Amino acid sequence: MSSFEMIQAAAQRLHGHARVTPLLGSPFLDDLAGRRVLVKAECLQHTGSFKFRGGWAAISALTQAERAHGVLAYSSGNHAQGVAAAAKAHGVAAVILMPADAPSLKIENTRALGVEVVLYDRVGGEDRSAIGQALAQEHGLTLIKPYDEPEVIAGQGSVGLEIAAQAEEEGVTQADVLVCCGGGGLTSGVALALEATAPGLRVRPIEPQGFDDVTRSLHSGDIQSNAEISGSICDAILTPAPGALTFPILQRLCGPGIVVTEEEALRAMAMAFLRLKIVIEPGGAVALAAALFHPDEIKGEAVIAVATGGNVDAELFRQAISRYA
Known part of the structure; x- marks a missing residue:
């Protein structure tokens, strides 16, 4: 299991390699939300998302023998790029398993980092976990999971350390911290970091409609x-x-x-572009969407939203801007 001590150690290994991303604000967004809104711009991280942190933390923790055999990761794009960039920097060979229907920008960017990309049919029901396990065993690769991996969680937790320090500088000690949530690697890492450094900041997982497994799981008490x-x-x-x-x-x-x-995610993308001058992808915009368009579900005078990634295809970004800007 990941721990605060692991997060601290990962943050030390990330020092000088990951960017300390800014905490941004805009009076226009404050007016729209009815409270102060601060946005942690992880879309400005290396490879365009927070996933670089987890990739670096995991690869930097490998033994020399494990590095010599190479690594494997499966991802729709952001974890793929994070692991690929970290592997390249460490001189480690990497194979990345990606769904064929992933945004073309993410596939192209991952290939550009010099790794081998293997595509699979997500829509047709192919199981990425089974394919990944088979590839790892066949080639002796170390599998770096996208979220259910202690060192990855620890690396993502470094976002929480930065939020704690930056929020204190802004005079915010009590607030909900909204995190775009898939499998929960970033959300759990940030929660662990804030528990130890800023207990007045409460993490809230944010998900898109139809893919709200974490929200339902927390409500029921069992994994959904x-x-x-x-x-x-x-x-x-x-x-x-x-x-x-x-x-x-x-x-x-x-x-x-x-x-x-x-x-709401598309509208949040447009608001982030207009008011903060940053580009965020739909999955990276849901936290800001919750802050802006679900004010009744949030308490307090301030809210912090993590803009987790900015790797969006140009056409989809144009749609968001033309519709809501």
Whole structure:
């Protein structure tokens, strides 16, 4: 299991390699939300998402023997790029398993990092876990899971350390911290970090409509699965169910989840571009969407939303801007 000590150690290994991303605000967004809104811009992280942190933390923790054999990761794109970039920096060979229906930008960016990309048919029902396990065993690769992996959770937890320090500088000690949530790696890592450094900041998982497994799981007390595994523009946070490692952390530390629509995510993308001058993808925009368009589900005078990624295809971004800007 991940721990605060592991997060601290991961943050030390990330020092000088990951960017300390800013906490941004805009009076226009404050007016829209009816409270102060601060946005942690992880879309400005290396590879365009927070996933670089987990990839670096996991690969930097490998033994020399494990590095020599190479690594494997499966992802719709952001974890793929994070692991690929970290592997390249460490001189480690990497194979990345990606769904064929992933955004073309994410597939192209991953290939550009010099790794081998293997595509699988997510829509047709191929099981990425089974394919990944088979590839790892066949080639002796170390599998770096996208969220249910202690070192990955620890790396993502470094976001929480930064939020705690930046929120204190802004005079915010009591607030909900809204996190775009798939399998829960970032959400659980941030929750662990804030528990130790800023207990007045409560993490809330945010999900897209139709893929609200974490929200339902927290409500029921048992792990719930999604009926579908694809079919949303929020591809970055589509997972079958909360992780076996992440769910107990989420259950212990997080407040209730919030579910947003695709239209709200697109509108949040446009607001982020207009008011903060940042580009975020639909899955990375759901936390901001919750802050702006679900004010009655949030308490307090301030809210912090993590903009988790900015790897969006140009056409989809144009749709968001033309519709809501």
